[in-house]
Amino acid sequence: MLLAIIQKELRLLSRDIHALVVLFLMPIAFILIMSLALQDTMSDAEEDHPKIGMWIDSPEMQAKGIVETLSSPDGFRVVRFETKAAMLESLRADDLTSAVSLPAGFARALKAPHPAPEDRMVLIYSSTAPLVLRRLILASLSKSLAAYQMDRLFSSGIIASPNQAAQKQKFLGQSLITVRDQSRSVAQGHPSSVQQSVPAWLIFSMFFVVIPISTTLLTEKQQGTLQRLSTFPIPQGYLLLGKLIPYLGINLGQTLLMILVGVYGVPLLGGVGLELQGELWLLLPLTISISLAAISLALLIATRVRSVEQATTIGGISNLILAAIGGIMVPTHVMPEFMQATAGLSPMNWGLEGFFSILLRNGDLGMVAPELFKLLSMAGGLFLLTVFFYEKSMDKK
Amino acid sequence: MISLKSIEFAYPQQANLFQGIDLEIISGSLFGLLGPNGAGKTTLIALMTGQLKPCAGEIHIQGLDYRHDRKRILSNLAVAPQDYAFYPQLTARENLDFFSNLYPQIGAQRKARIQEALELTGLQDQARKPARQFSGGLKRRLNLAISLLNRPAILFLDEPTVGIDPQSRHFILQAIRDLNRSGTTILYTSHYMEEVEQLCDRVAIIDHGRILAHDGINEILNKPARLQITFDTPTDSTSLPASLKALLQKTGFEYANGCLSGLPRDTHAIHELLKLLEAEKLKIQQITYGRQTLESLFFELTQTHLRD
Incomplete structure (x- = not known):
């Protein structure tokens, strides 16, 4: 039953060309362009x-x-x-x-x-x-x-x-x-251009699950499909889980792809490739935590807005703001001191710091734990809010 | 049987929609639920199908209560909503495949059930087409096909023929008749009165959260018809001829605003009245008499003013 819902979500996503571009092509383009563009400014040359x-x-x-x-x-x-x-x-x-x-x-x-x-x-x-x-x-x-x-x-x-x-x-x-x-x-606390670009644009694109999630959820709501699904003998929690699980898989796929682009793609264009070092297994819990935070935020936005246009605008703008303050677009170390303090407010920055801890600082679980805790707390809190608003919206229909 | 007892319901920030509704739908019937827009038909269906919870009262579906047997009830019913409630990006078969997977009882029969639903709705040749490319009629048929996957004992159809061509409408109505003949209880809402007249064996008319009429279709339509005679020049009841006043008293007819109306005992009584009016030289503008229609009863009960 849950498998059918997951399969349906993946089928819908595979036919949404705009979502595929945003989730996969956009970050690849950003990684390649920004890694090369910032190479001289941020390199070890x-x-x-x-x-x-x-x-x-x-x-x-x-x-x-x-x-x-x-x-x-x-x-x-x-x-x-x-x-x-x-x-x-x-x-x-x-x-x-x-x-x-x-x-x-x-x-x-x-x-x-x-x-x-x-x-x-x-x-x-x-x-x-x-x-x-x-x-x-x-x-x-x-x-x-x-x-x-x-x-x-x-x-x-x-x-x-x-x-x-x-x-x-x-x-x-x-x-x-x-x-x-x-x-x-x-020693300097600064990543190279590829060390900055790969995790930064990966996290940015992970948060863009807001577009396909809100599109499908709102279409289901507006077309009465969600109401119809409530007349089937399935636990209602499956409908939200059926959105969470496939997008978690999508985010893991994005991570693998972007890392491969960093390691093999950037050198093909003449840039310095990403070197994978440190406790790489920690990338899995970190990616899962970022993904859960991103999906929960997307689900919350999808349950609170009334149209796909609203979701796209609110989701897009909030992502840009979180990215701008979180050190995604502009590396944190080039920001003035007060902006560096503000960066810590963005969940994208928590994820980015987690990546730096693993790939740059040879960090162990203890070093990444604060970021994992913040991301999972955010995911849990937002998911509970989503369930609350989702049930409320179903009663209103 | 579907049984609703003293149902009360209100939406948040909205006045009470239902205040003590009672309704019974017997098994095997094809039940028509009529009412103007905003009368509460879709809400009533949502309550009967467990999408909404009543504020008070009891709903029993085949003797079961949603509070204790939700899964069992939902396994045996299906809803074809007014909206095209499926995924337009998916093909007809993919839609049916997805929805059939949500019924655990279907299990290994899934492929056969999908084929059966496609055949019953005449969608076999369209199965591989994305639903977004369907015409209105095909979309309605797919909407219906999804609700047939679990071979429901009770089927709720919310305006299943709205906005489609006559061929698709005919096809859907025939499919509904066949389903009912095979033993499925059907609750059907529509704005097309003649459709309900032809199709349903029982009818309820609902408005402003109240059930205004609830009976067998024949009982409603065979009720004695009123004779209504409108005069060309309306006169005050006091200035009517004495012979006519005496006849009115004898037959129980009423006179008001230039219109004479009542239930004639037989055709002889009608003949006698017309003869008298001719003798008194009263000019007649219009005479209406005949079998009651569902539409006339609907207008009589719900009035003819426009609704949202």
Whole structure:
């Protein structure tokens, strides 16, 4: 009996071309367009790393390998200049965070116990470089120099060791520290464009079940089909469950499809694909919770409005508002602080944060639980209201 | 049997629609429920089919009460509502397939029942067509077909022939007759009086939430007809000729506003009256006499003013 109602709903949906476009094509288009459009703004690309300018006075330095060592400080992008003047010009224009000039006598300075001031490397910070960044640049250059010095001591036989590479790592402290890279996004708290676009537009489209749900429910109401169904020997709760269950399936299907678009579709168009990491099984309870909240909201709207036009307008506008404040259209981290606080009022934001917790922050069930609780509470509350208004509307007929 | 005892019902924010309705519909009858728009026919059907709950009173369907045996009652009845209550996006067969699945008792006979409903309503050739492409007549037939799936003991038909062509109307009326002959109790509402006259064996006329007449169709139609004579020049009753006054007193006829009316005992009495009027040279404008029609009774009981 319930199966027949579910089958009927799916048949009706399969013949509603507008609903299919809104539920499936719209989010695919948004994911592809927005992932590519925001790629530069939100990417982890090298261009985003702080730039250090470098000018080398003597070609002798190249042969000694010091330039290569200095050119790979972690997290910075080293830009080579032909003239010192050009480098200083870029520094003044704020294109660089700092500038390093290696004088001709720097090779001599490396060996001397007390290097002459004119032989020393010169590091100039940009006037706008923050203090933390200045410290990082200095530490990074010092580490590079230490590594170079160590290589020189090993190769000249001053320090003898059967395992030079391991010794070097130990001296530099690398073998004494366990480094866990949770991705740059975690450190900064910002998702990349594809990490933002896939869950955001997926959640947005999940909430658009309001269109087919209200269309079918209102058509049933207006054509007297709902009244006719009340003369059949079936539990009346089946009629609402018969709407909830198929759309839950639709939402799960949307999730699978949008993730596949993120992983395989975006790279096909030249973008960076979505990387699936973390406790992926948590996506199931999260998707179910978002879906139940979206369907309950859709059912409530469908029972309160009088026409399909009203449902489409109210459902559409409320979705746009929830998306706008919830960090779907504009990522939360680019919002001003007071707007970031407002974002937490939108159920779409709860879902989005849940996705970020799983895919970006390696979150466990405990980390996603607050979002699940909020979404399920909303779903439960709205569903009870729907049942109340549904029964009231049936008595009025 | 369908039995309604002292039924009271009111919609929210609306005055009481029914205040103590009593009605009995015997098993196997083809019962016509008549009334102007807004009289309460559809509400009464909704109460009898468990869509609405009465505020007071008792409804028994084949001796069962909705409060205790809702599922059993609904398994044995069906409603063909006034609206096209099905899914226009689905084909006729898909509609029948869906609705048949809602009757657990049909079970393995589902395919046979769908075929039977299609044949009874002449929809076999249209089974694979989406219902939205149907004409008004085909839609009415599909509406009826859905209500035949469970072979109901009681069938409620709410204006099943409204807005369709004569062929479809004839087909539906014939199907209703056949169903009734096979033992189905049918409650039928319509605005077409001649349809009810031809089809139903019992009739109730309802208006303003009250049952104004409730009887067998023959009992209603065979009631003695009134003779009504309208004079060309209305005169005051005091200035009528003495011979006519004496005749009126003898026959029990009444005179008012230039119109003489009454129930004649036999044709001789009519003949005697006309002879007297000719002798007194009273000019006659119009004479009406004959068998009562359902329509005349309907207008007599519900008045002729326009309704919403």
